[in-house]
Each structure stands twice: as structure tokens, then as C-alpha cells.
Amino acid sequence: MEDITLTCTDCGEEFIFTGGEREFFEEKGYDEPKRCKSCRDKRKSEKGNRGFKPY
């Protein structure tokens, strides 16, 4: 699969969703990611450190 560019719903930055990742997501039946890696990492670490905090 080809790499595609998606737009992050959090920061609005474009990020690459690679062909390998697309195959993995499709195999698992996941939807396309809505956030870039840095936002996902940020949310994950915030969740881990401080618990769930809605915006």
C-alpha cells in the first residue's frame, strides 16, 4: 500500500500514515488514526500520569 497523508484532529498538522501501518490497521479492522503520533503519545502519557481529563 502507498503512504497517505492524514490531518490530525488535535493539532491540525498533517502526518504520514504509512503503507505498512495501513496494512496493519486493515488487518486488525481498525479505523484510520485521527491523531498524529506526537498527539497520541501526549494523550497516552497524560492519561498515564494524571488520569482521564476531558478537554
Ligand SMILES: [Zn+2]
Ligand atoms: Zn497532532
